[in-house]
Amino acid sequence: MTNERIWTLCKIAVVILIILTFTPLVTPSGIHKPAFMGLPYTLWVGILEAFLLVGITWLATIVHSGRHEE
Amino acid sequence: MLLTLGIIGILYVGILVLLALRARTDVKSSNSYLLGGSNLGAVIGFFTFAATLFSTFTLLGMPDFFRVHGIGAWIFLMISDAVMVFGLIWIGYELRKKARKTNYLGMSGFLELNYKSRFAGIVAFIGVFIFLLPYIAIQIRGVAIFLHATFPEALPMWAWAAAIVAVMIIYSEIGGLKAIMYSDVLQGILLLVAIWIVGYNCLHHFGGVTAMFEEVEKVNSALLSVPGPKGLFDFQFLLGSMIAIVLLPYTQPQVSTRIVILKDIKSLHKMAIGIGFFAILVILPTAFMGMYGAVLYPDASTSEFLNMTFISDQSNLIGAIVMIGLIAAAISTSDSQLFALGGELRSILKGDDEKMVFLARIGIAVFAISSLIFALLTSDELVLLARTSFAGTSLLAPMIFTGIFYKNAPNLTVIPMVTLVALIIFVASLLNFIPNHFLGIRMDLTLLAIMTLFALVCIYTDRSKRGGAIEN
Numbered sequence: 030m031t032n033e034r035i036w037t038l039c040k041i042a043v044v045i046l047i048i049l050t051f052t053p054l055v056t057p058s059g060i061h062k063p064a065f066m067g068l069p070y071t072l073w074v075g076i077l078e079a080f081l082l083v084g085i086t087w088l089a090t091i092v093h094s095g096r097h098e099e
Numbered sequence: 100m101l102l103t104l105g106i107i108g109i110l111y112v113g114i115l116v117l118l119a120l121r122a123r124t125d126v127k128s129s130n131s132y133l134l135g136g137s138n139l140g141a142v143i144g145f146f147t148f149a150a151t152l153f154s155t156f157t158l159l160g161m162p163d164f165f166r167v168h169g170i171g172a173w174i175f176l177m178i179s180d181a182v183m184v185f186g187l188i189w190i191g192y193e194l195r196k197k198a199r200k201t202n203y204l205g206m207s208g209f210l211e212l213n214y215k216s217r218f219a220g221i222v223a224f225i226g227v228f229i230f231l232l233p234y235i236a237i238q239i240r241g242v243a244i245f246l247h248a249t250f251p252e253a254l255p256m257w258a259w260a261a262a263i264v265a266v267m268i269i270y271s272e273i274g275g276l277k278a279i280m281y282s283d284v285l286q287g288i289l290l291l292v293a294i295w296i297v298g299y300n301c302l303h304h305f306g307g308v309t310a311m312f313e314e315v316e317k318v319n320s321a322l323l324s325v326p327g328p329k330g331l332f333d334f335q336f337l338l339g340s341m342i343a344i345v346l347l348p349y350t351q352p353q354v355s356t357r358i359v360i361l362k363d364i365k366s367l368h369k370m371a372i373g374i375g376f377f378a379i380l381v382i383l384p385t386a387f388m389g390m391y392g393a394v395l396y397p398d399a400s401t402s403e404f405l406n407m408t409f410i411s412d413q414s415n416l417i418g419a420i421v422m423i424g425l426i427a428a429a430i431s432t433s434d435s436q437l438f439a440l441g442g443e444l445r446s447i448l449k450g451d452d453e454k455m456v457f458l459a460r461i462g463i464a465v466f467a468i469s470s471l472i473f474a475l476l477t478s479d480e481l482v483l484l485a486r487t488s489f490a491g492t493s494l495l496a497p498m499i500f501t502g503i504f505y506k507n508a509p510n511l512t513v514i515p516m517v518t519l520v521a522l523i524i525f526v527a528s529l530l531n532f533i534p535n536h537f538l539g540i541r542m543d544l545t546l547l548a549i550m551t552l553f554a555l556v557c558i559y560t561d562r563s564k565r566g567g568a569i570e571n
Contacts, residue, residue: 043185047341050178051334056171061316061323067309069323072170072386075178076379082181083375089188090368095196097364 032092039089046078046085101250104419111289111423115282119270122278129204129452133442133459135276137360141369143280144361147435148370149377150283150290151353152180154432155241156234157381158294158425160482162408163401165389169322171332172482173386179344180378186345187371191358194349195367197503198359205439206352206499208446213502215509220447222515223495226522227352227443230491232466234351235436236473237484238429239263243474245425248402249410257475263426264471267434268464276356279434286431291380293424296417297409298384301391304412311387314394322393339544343489349499350492353432353439433470440466487529490543494521497547497554507565511557521546 049055055078061069068076090096130137139147157176164172203209207227211220243260246253254262271279305311312323321328325337348354361367388408396404409425410418445459477484498518502508528535528542537545 039185040189043182047182050174050341051338056174056325056332056337058326059321059324061170061320064309064312067307067312069170069312071324072173075170075173076383079173079177079181079375079379082178082185083372083379086181086185086188086375087372089185090372093188093192093364093368095192095364096368 033094035092036089036094039085039092042085043082046082050078103415104422107419107423111285111427114285115270118281118285119274119278122274122281129445129456129459131277132275132456133204133438133445134356134360135280138362139280139357139360139366140362141366141373143284144357144366144370145373145377146287147280147283148354148357148374149381150287150428150431151357151435152347152374152432153287153290153378153381153428155238155425155429156432156482156485157385158290158428159241159245159405160237160485161382161385162388162392163404164482165322165386166392166396166404167327168329168331169319169324169327169393170386171325171327171337172389173382174325174337175332175340176344177378177382179341180382181375182341183345183347184371184375184378187348187358187374188368191348191367191371192364194355194503195358195361195364203359203446205443205446206349206355207443210499210502210515211447213508214512214515216512216515217447219498219502219512219515222498222519222522224443224447225519226492226495227350228440228466229522229526230488231351231353231436231440232470232473233477233484234488235433235466235470236477238433238436239470239474240477242425242429244402245405245409246422248406249422260471260474263429263433264467267430267437268467270430271434271438271463272460276438279431279438282427283431283435286427287377289420289424289427291377293421294381294384297413297421298387300413300417301384301387301408304391305394311390311394315390318394318397322390335541335544339490339541339547340486342547343486343493343543346493346496347489350495351436351439351489352443353435356439356442437463437466437470491522491525493543494518494525494546494550497550501554501558505558505561507561510561510565511554514554514557517553518550521550 055074056071063070065073161172161176198209201209201212207220207223210223211217239260242263243256246259247256302311305314315322319328325332348358358367361370392404392408396407409421413421441459441463444462445455448455448458495518498514501511501514525542525546527533535542
């Protein structure tokens with residue numbers, strides 16, 4: 030897979046995660062279960078999402094076309 | 100407590116003085132004084148970006164936000180910050196590429212250049228000035244109310260606030276942006292240490308994460324989900340906040356300047372990833388503090404809660420470290436913002452560089468005093484005031500992006516005019532002169548959507564007429 034394609038996939042993945050943030054999958058109204066390691070639902074899913082976003086950012090820095098500039 | 104605070108305080112001030120003297124330069128050109136030489140490496144870049152971004156608003160505001168509104172605060176700030184970090188790789192790169200081709204001194208001057216319109220630069224400066232002032236003010240007020248609550252007999256609140264502003268003016272006057280960035284390294288480390296010590300202690304009080312959230316559930320289970328007990332974290336609030344925060348690196352000059360002055364793209368990439376992890380590390384313990392407060396001090400005022408959690412419930416040494424960490428956080432963010440305002444002013448001034456830098460330095464002092472007045476008059480809702488600042492500056496985004504990325508921006512000087520109208524409407528809604536919702540949608544979201552649509556229509560029309568092109 031080319032770097033350009035991975036970069037496009039990174040952008041798509043981030044957009045999907047943003048959309049999911051506002052759906053009941055991440056932010057169900059008034060629901061805090063199932064918990065994970067004691068953390069209420071939206072918090073642990075939110076932490077997972079934050080790590081995913083930072084992970085995608087890391088991947089994006091590897092494949093970004095401008096990384097060798099300057 | 101006072102003795103411990105005195106010793107740590109003297110150490111802290113001593114290091115600050117050393118850093119300021121190291122950064123001091125007799126030649127105060129725009130580039131050296133306002134942009135720190137425009138050659139920032141990844142490590143200093145990371146710390147200065149982090150210290151500018153995570154401030155009193157994070158250290159004092161977020162625990163209280165978690166305590167009052169619950170765990171939706173994580174989505175409000177952390178997810179927005181994580182998306183913002185990705186945006187740095189994408190849009191930040193484009194901004195840098197464009198800005199480094201010019202003699203970039205500030206976003207206002209940059210827009211003036213791209214629109215070939217002085218009015219565009221002035222609108223950008225007005226927007227930044229109006230909405231950065233409350234952000235600077237909350238840093239000052241946050242620490243001043245905290246210090247006053249801790250030492251009620253020592254000084255009145257206004258005197259604490261004035262002392263903080265005096266330190267900021269003297270420090271930035273001596274060393275310029277370079278001194279601010281050096282001190283940001285120290286302040287960033289202090290912030291992280293202070294926040295984790297208190298966060299860990301809060302968690303330790305319950306004996307672990309599970310026990311803590313079980314206690315919170317007994318007290319107020321609405322804190323464990325969105326929209327929270329007061330219904331704040333609804334779709335509109337979270338979406339509006341995310342947009343405003345994601346746009347922050349381009350609409351708030353203290354952040355955009357740091358993107359532009361990084362020495363290369365690799366530094367930008369390393370800094371972005373570092374900021375992502377740093378955000379998780381900084382925001383997570385504020386959730387522990389908030390939950391601790393929700394159980395132990397659910398009905399306390401903001402200052403009472405902060406005082407109990409950060410000082411009374413900690414040992415003297417930790418209390419002193421936290422206090423210095425707080426002052427450091429407030430100073431690092433505020434002086435960066437004040438300096439950015441100075442840079443913005445310089446960027447729209449024309450004339451001999453040395454004279455213009457002198458004017459910008461006077462401007463910085465005037466902005467600092469204006470912030471002090473605002474700090475004394477404003478409310479204690481630190482996070483909501485910060486959000487207002489983010490939302491206000493985000494209204495500049497359509498004008499900024501059109502100016503930077505549309506080749507024929509000089510044909511679209513109507514956009515700065517409409518931006519000015521949008522800023523006036525938003526301020527009027529904040530002052531309750533007009534409703535703060537339009538057809539049930541928050542005014543900031545409504546205005547941003549209209550402005551974006553308007554900019555796109557302008558570009559489309561111009562391209563149809565002239566065959567212009569959007570540059571990559």
